[in-house]
Amino acid sequence: MFLYNRLGKEQLLAKLKIKVRQKIVADGLDENVFDVTSTTIPKEKNRKFLKMQNNLSGNFWREATEPLMILAPMEDVTDTAFRELVMRISQPGKLRVVFTEFTSTDGLCHPVGRPRVEQRLKVSESERDLLKSLDIKIVAQIWGNNPEKYHEAVKYITEEYHFDGIDINMGCPVRNVVAQGSCSALIDNEPLAQEIIAATHEATHLPLSVKTRLGVKKIETERWMQFLLNQPLDAIILHGRTQKQMSEGEANWQEIARAVSLRNELAPHIKIIGNGDVTSYVHALALCDEHQTDGAMIGRGIFSDPWLFNPGRPAISVDERLNTLLLHLDLFDKNWGNTKHFAILRRFFKIYISGFRGAAELRARMMEVNTFDEARITVNIFLQENDLICSLPDEKTINII
Numbered sequence: 001m002f003l004y005n006r007l008g009k010e011q012l013l014a015k016l017k018i019k020v021r022q023k024i025v026a027d028g029l030d031e032n033v034f035d036v037t038s039t040t041i042p043k044e045k046n047r048k049f050l051k052m053q054n055n056l057s058g059n060f061w062r063e064a065t066e067p068l069m070i071l072a073p074m075e076d077v078t079d080t081a082f083r084e085l086v087m088r089i090s091q092p093g094k095l096r097v098v099f100t101e102f103t104s105t106d107g108l109c110h111p112v113g114r115p116r117v118e119q120r121l122k123v124s125e126s127e128r129d130l131l132k133s134l135d136i137k138i139v140a141q142i143w144g145n146n147p148e149k150y151h152e153a154v155k156y157i158t159e160e161y162h163f164d165g166i167d168i169n170m171g172c173p174v175r176n177v178v179a180q181g182s183c184s185a186l187i188d189n190e191p192l193a194q195e196i197i198a199a200t201h202e203a204t205h206l207p208l209s210v211k212t213r214l215g216v217k218k219i220e221t222e223r224w225m226q227f228l229l230n231q232p233l234d235a236i237i238l239h240g241r242t243q244k245q246m247s248e249g250e251a252n253w254q255e256i257a258r259a260v261s262l263r264n265e266l267a268p269h270i271k272i273i274g275n276g277d278v279t280s281y282v283h284a285l286a287l288c289d290e291h292q293t294d295g296a297m298i299g300r301g302i303f304s305d306p307w308l309f310n311p312g313r314p315a316i317s318v319d320e321r322l323n324t325l326l327l328h329l330d331l332f333d334k335n336w337g338n339t340k341h342f343a344i345l346r347r348f349f350k351i352y353i354s355g356f357r358g359a360a361e362l363r364a365r366m367m368e369v370n371t372f373d374e375a376r377i378t379v380n381i382f383l384q385e386n387d388l389i390c391s392l393p394d395e396k397t398i399n400i401i
């Protein structure tokens with residue numbers, strides 16, 4: 001690559017490592033926090049201890065007294081690396097709950113498939129430390145269509161991991177999962193949905209939630225909520241669209257408010273979290289207030305503003321943006337190395353590289369890179385060429401777009 005000819009690779013990487021370490025120290029984190037190589041909690045050693053801790057950890061849904069702001073589960077997005085990154089740039093107390101990517105119960109029960117599927121439940125030690133120090137709860141999201149598999153998988157998750165809750169995906173509209181009768185297909189199959197919830201409830205003492213939609217082909221808030229509000233659940237996360245809508249149209253928060261009214265009548269102990277089209281923290285608060293939900297879950301909003309859970313922060317400088325991208329690369333590299341496709345990272349580049357002079361060109365260059373080191377070097381050259389570290393604050397600040 002042409003960049004290698006201009007600056008020595010080793011020299012650049014050495015500089016970069018110093019910079020990342022400086023950032024860690026500036027963030028007030030122990031350098032060891034950055035050792036994200038570990039995977040789950042050591043299995044045998046901690047099993048009894050974890051069970052005890054789980055029992056003591058209570059029910060965060062029921063205990064919540066103010067709107068809970070939640071980062072949505074997103075496949076190939078909200079892995080341990082990205083969750084950690086978001087936590088590190090959020091204001092303490094604003095982000096309250098995070099979710100794993102949806103994880104197949106069939107896969108977890110399959111002796112050969114399990115190790116690959118289990119990657120979705122990975123919580124690195126450094127993420128674990130942040131969860132603890134920032135008091136952020138983490139929920140494992142699962143999906144499938146067989147109640148027995150739910151029972152087995154959830155028992156396994158409860159015993160082997162350390163999550164604060166279990167969530168059943170009854171909302172994903174993607175064709176191949178719906179064709180199996182899973183996820184949003186369950187909205188039209190109350191008997192199976194009931195069996196699945198009962199099997200899951202029986203398998204764990206952890207708080208239980210369902211993430212779902214307003215209906216399959218048409219809005220059926222009343223029928224579906226009446227059913228869910230009669231189940232042993234602690235929370236319902238309601239995306240204000242039908243399965244048929246996928247991500248089209250606008251999220252219908254009026255229907256979410258209808259679900260809240262039904263809840264008030266039928267099951268006041270169950271929390272209702274609204275989801276759909278939230279663009280900022282202030283927007284989330286306003287929606288919760290207007291529609292009386294117990295919180296808001298935010299998905300795609302994080303793509304346009306990874307600092308979304310840090311309201312009121314000063315404008316983000318270009319070098320801060322790019323250093324955050326470098327941090328993301330490092331977290332992804334240390335957690336996954338080459339075990340995941342590097343291409344997964346491409347969707348993130350636009351998040352950080354936008355809204356400043358030269359962004360389009362840098363983005364185009366980043367779309368060509370195929371390794372962590374190429375990406376680090378490309379970003380670092382841009383930083384050096386633009387003398388960003390030394391520029392005046394007025395020149396380097398940008399507004400979030």
Ligand SMILES: Cc1cc2nc3c(=O)[nH]c(=O)nc-3n(C[C@H](O)[C@H](O)[C@H](O)COP(=O)(O)O)c2cc1C
Nearest residue numbers: 072073074075101102169239276277278298299300
């Ligand atoms: C890339 C992507 C992946 C997603 N993966 C999941 C998932 O694993 N589980 C889930 O329940 N929802 C998933 N969703 C849906 C989101 O959690 C959320 O319900 C939806 O995006 C609407 O919220 P938003 O308007 O804030 O994005 C995904 C959405 C996106 C964009």
